[in-house]
Amino acid sequence: xxxxxxxxxxxxxxxxxxxxxxxxxxxxxxxxxxxxxxxxxxxxxxxxxxxxxxxxxxxxxxxxxxxxxxxxxxxxxxxxxxxxxxxxxxxxxxxxxxxxxxxxxxxxxxxxxxxxxxxxxxxxxxxxxxxxxxxxxxxxxxxxxxxxxxxxxxxxxxxxxxxxxxxxxxxxxxxxxxxxxxxxxxxxxxxxxxxxxxxxxxxxxxxxxxxxxxxxxxxxxxxxxxxxxxxxxxxxxxxxxxxxxxxxxxxxxxxxxxxxxxxxxxxxxxxxxxxxxxxxxxxxxxxxxxxxxxxxxxxxxxxxxxxxxxxxxxxxxxxxxxxxxxxxxxxxxxxxxxxxxxxxxxxxxxxxxx
Amino acid sequence: xxxxxxxxxxxxxxxxxxxxxxxxxxxxxxxxxxxxxxxxxxxxxxxxxxxxxxxxxxxxxxxxxxxxxxxxxxxxxxxxxxxxxxxxxxxxxxxxxxxxxxxxxxxxxxxxxxxxxxxxxxxxxxxxxxxxxxxxxxxxxxxxxxxxxxxxxxxxxxxxxxxxxxxxxxxxxxxxxxxxxxxxxxxxxxxxxxxxxxxxxxxxxxxxxxxxxxxxxxxxxxxxxxxxxxxxxxxxxxxxxxxxxxxxxxxxxxxxxxxxxxxxxxxxxxxxxxxxxxxxxxxxxxxxxxxxxxxxxxxxxxxxxxxxxxxxxxxxxxxxxxxxxxxxxxxxxxxxxxxxxxxxxxxxxxxxxx
Numbered sequence: 284x285x286x287x288x289x290x291x292x293x294x295x296x297x298x299x300x301x302x303x304x305x306x307x308x309x310x311x312x313x314x315x316x317x318x319x320x321x322x323x324x325x326x327x328x329x330x331x332x333x334x335x336x337x338x339x340x341x342x343x344x345x346x347x348x349x350x351x352x353x354x355x356x357x358x359x360x361x362x363x364x365x366x367x368x369x370x371x372x373x374x375x376x377x378x379x380x381x382x383x384x385x386x387x388x389x390x391x392x393x394x395x396x397x398x399x400x401x402x403x404x405x406x407x408x409x410x411x412x413x414x415x416x417x418x419x420x421x422x423x424x425x426x427x428x429x430x431x432x433x434x435x436x437x438x439x440x441x442x443x444x445x446x447x448x449x450x451x452x453x454x455x456x457x458x459x460x461x462x463x464x465x466x467x468x469x470x471x472x473x474x475x476x477x478x479x480x481x482x483x484x485x486x487x488x489x490x491x492x493x494x495x496x497x498x499x500x501x502x503x504x505x506x507x508x509x510x511x512x513x514x515x516x517x518x519x520x521x522x523x524x525x526x527x528x529x530x531x532x533x534x535x536x537x538x539x540x541x542x543x544x545x546x547x548x549x550x551x552x553x554x555x556x557x558x559x560x561x562x563x564x565x566x567x568x569x570x571x572x573x574x575x576x577x578x579x580x581x582x583x584x585x586x587x588x589x590x591x592x593x594x595x596x597x598x599x600x601x602x603x604x605x606x607x608x609x610x611x612x613x614x615x616x617x618x619x620x621x622x623x624x625x626x627x628x629x630x631x632x633x634x635x636x637x
Numbered sequence: 638x639x640x641x642x643x644x645x646x647x648x649x650x651x652x653x654x655x656x657x658x659x660x661x662x663x664x665x666x667x668x669x670x671x672x673x674x675x676x677x678x679x680x681x682x683x684x685x686x687x688x689x690x691x692x693x694x695x696x697x698x699x700x701x702x703x704x705x706x707x708x709x710x711x712x713x714x715x716x717x718x719x720x721x722x723x724x725x726x727x728x729x730x731x732x733x734x735x736x737x738x739x740x741x742x743x744x745x746x747x748x749x750x751x752x753x754x755x756x757x758x759x760x761x762x763x764x765x766x767x768x769x770x771x772x773x774x775x776x777x778x779x780x781x782x783x784x785x786x787x788x789x790x791x792x793x794x795x796x797x798x799x800x801x802x803x804x805x806x807x808x809x810x811x812x813x814x815x816x817x818x819x820x821x822x823x824x825x826x827x828x829x830x831x832x833x834x835x836x837x838x839x840x841x842x843x844x845x846x847x848x849x850x851x852x853x854x855x856x857x858x859x860x861x862x863x864x865x866x867x868x869x870x871x872x873x874x875x876x877x878x879x880x881x882x883x884x885x886x887x888x889x890x891x892x893x894x895x896x897x898x899x900x901x902x903x904x905x906x907x908x909x910x911x912x913x914x915x916x917x918x919x920x921x922x923x924x925x926x927x928x929x930x931x932x933x934x935x936x937x938x939x940x941x942x943x944x945x946x947x948x949x950x951x952x953x954x955x956x957x958x959x960x961x962x963x964x965x966x967x968x969x970x971x972x973x974x975x976x977x978x979x980x981x982x983x984x985x986x987x988x989x990x991x
Contacts, residue, residue: 294765295761296757296758296760296761296762297761298757298761300757300758303757304756304757305753305754305755305756305757306751306752306753306754306755306756306757306760306785307753307785308753308785308787309785310751310783310785311751311783311784311785311786312785317783320783321781321783324760324761324764325764325781325783328764328765328767328768329747329764329767329768329771329777329778329781331777331778331779333744333777333779333780334777334778334779334780334781338780340780341744341746341779341780343743343744343779343801345702345704345743345801345803346702346803348699348700348702350699350704350801352744352746352779352780352799352801353746353780354746354747354748354780354781354782354797354799355748355782356748356749356750356782356784356797357784358750358784358786358790360790389697389699390687390695390697390706392695392706392707392708392799393683393708394708394709394710394748394797394799395710396710396712396750396795397660397664397665398660399659399660399661399662400659400660401659401660402658402659402660403650403652403654403657403658403659403660404650404654406650406660406678407649407650407651407652407678408650410678410679410682410683411648411682413682413683414682414683417683423683423685423687423688424683424685424688425685425687425688425695425697425706426687426688426692426694426695426706426707426708427675427679427683427688427708428708428709428710429664429665429671429674429675429679430665430710430711430712430795430991431660431661431662431663431664431665431666431988432665432712432792432795432988432989433662433988433989435789436712436714436791436792436989437790437791437792438786438790438791441750441784441786441795443708443710443748443797443799445706445708445746445748445797445799447697447699447704447706447801449699449700634785634786634787635786635787635790637784
């Protein structure tokens with residue numbers, strides 16, 4: 284490494300090297316350390332307005348049309364899990380990021396990093412599953428790339444998908460549009476994905492089968508946007524870091540407070556039990572088929588009804604509201620009535636969950 | 638793995654499992670096995686016209702404008718090498734793929750897969766280098782993603798970039814446009830990137846420093862397109878698999894023959910020497926700042942002059958022609974006058990070169 288060390292004379296790394304000399308698992312966990320990496324390292328380096336919006340994707344205006352552009356790498360372990368696999372997840376993750384920008388997907392890219400020795404049949408199954416997932420939302424996989432690394436330099440298969448989407452007129456989704464009085468909804472029960480993956484990985488047996496919620500949200504999102512598009516202020520899929528981290532980010536970006544009602548947040552019984560056994564708070568566990576919608580109060584009832592009419596929203600609920608108090612913070616009224624601050628995820632709760 | 642095995646009842650993997658039970662390094666080498674993976678596994682699964690064009694990127698028509706969309710994952714080892722690093726390479730690779738579609742880059746995504754334990758300073762340097770490379774071609778990095786895998790499940794840092802570009806009117810680049818009589822040009826000497834990386838990796842010492850040619854080709858490409866856009870039929874950057882594999886692909890896609898003149902192909906003296914020592918044919922070695930242009934004969938002189946006027950084309954040369962004979966094949970007239978078939982790369986010549 285002496286080669287580049289001797290040449291480099293620019294500014295020094297803004298992450299305190301004494302505290303974080305190396306990359307840690309928690310830097311990829313979607314919580315506080317991920318945020319530090321983004322805010323101190325990536326944002327100052329890549330500085331540009333599209334990136335600084337800190338959206339699930341970038342919104343670009345090209346020749347008068349608004350495009351959404353998003354990327355996600357999938358490193359989930361195991362590759363196949365109850366309710367999905369790395370292939371379907373890689374499609375759902377990126378089409379959902381586009382939907383969270385209010386965009387209809389136009390095309391996906393697929394970049395494979397394969398480890399030498401991966402069973403060819405595993406690649407085949409993952410690819411078939413990607414295609415089935417892409418076909419279900421009617422978006423083609425239009426371009427791709429495959430790299431192979433030596434045995435021991437990867438872990439079976441990593442997939443990156445990037446996505447391109449088109450934002451219809453009248454839709455304007457942005458975290459900064461959350462404002463006091465807005466209502467916070469979710470389309471169903473939380474923590475299903477993370478707990479399903481963890482239970483397979485740890486070899487846990489539960490009475491009820493735990494299944495990932497991995498699903499494409501494009502259709503349910505557009506059933507809402509087509510109806511009350513302008514009243515939908517923020518959309519966010521609470522993946523890594525869970526509902527707590529996603530709402531903390533929104534509160535910080537919009538400079539508002541958010542208040543949750545614990546009793547209103549749907550959590551499946553089996554998932555709640557598994558969380559207790561694993562010592563996990565469902566608020567921090569990843570979802571792959573859920574989205575938070577923050578909407579004007581006048582539209583809340585219609586949005587809830589539309590969600591519940593959709594197969595992916597039958598357990599939809601109003602779970603909280605945006606408030607002017609405690610800007611930048613997420614608070615939750617607990618079952619027994621107390622109000623407590625719900626912080627971002629700190630540390631790494633569930634590595635390799637997506 | 639019993640979970641997914643028991644559920645799966647669809648068609649079987651089209652790669653002959655008896656011959657290739659697992660993924661091999663050569664499947665990522667850009668040669669024959671990569672082609673087999675694409676043709677037998679990816680294309681039938683993802684079937685759609687944009688992908689089937691087998692371009693360096695997809696060309697999509699959205700609301701009346703033509704967009705190019707491309708992706709590449711970078712797994713190069715070592716991360717820092719003479720003439721570049723994984724960060725600059727990740728930008729050059731994708732902006733070059735867009736340029737090869739005749740598109741001006743609009744925005745890039747960056748997906749990082751980091752291995753736990755990566756020195757934070759290496760990440761910082763790579764990010765700074767990405768940004769410098771992006772700024773040099775005036776394209777913002779608008780969206781990103783970071784994943785961290787456990788120590789031993791990755792190899793320092795992998796970067797995926799996807800790119801979005803806009804194709805101006807009048808430009809129509811496609812391998813299928815190569816036709817007999819067309820002239821084949823290259824903007825300079827071949828094999829510089831692959832040999833520079835190999836020499837560092839193998840700890841070889843040569844009298845002359847060997848430096849990667851990693852560079853953004855957008856400017857030199859558009860200096861040609863702005864002048865004789867409609868006469869430019871095919872553009873291709875000969876990365877993995879080198880000039881030989883790129884021209885074989887074009888010959889197959891267009892159903893034409895291509896004939897090269899060995900004496901006209903620029904190869905640096907030091908690179909030629911290193912190739913002899915390493916037992917490599919420069920025609921198969923990766924380039925990261927070179928492109929092949931196949932142009933109508935009436936435009937060849939102007940294209941050559943424009944290339945030579947540009948800093949990235951001073952050693953540009955006419956190296957061959959498209960012929961009606963031997964469709965689908967690349968032939969080369971050697972120094973001593975004989976004509977021989979130049980096949981695609983078979984096997985893995987240089988792993989982890991990009």
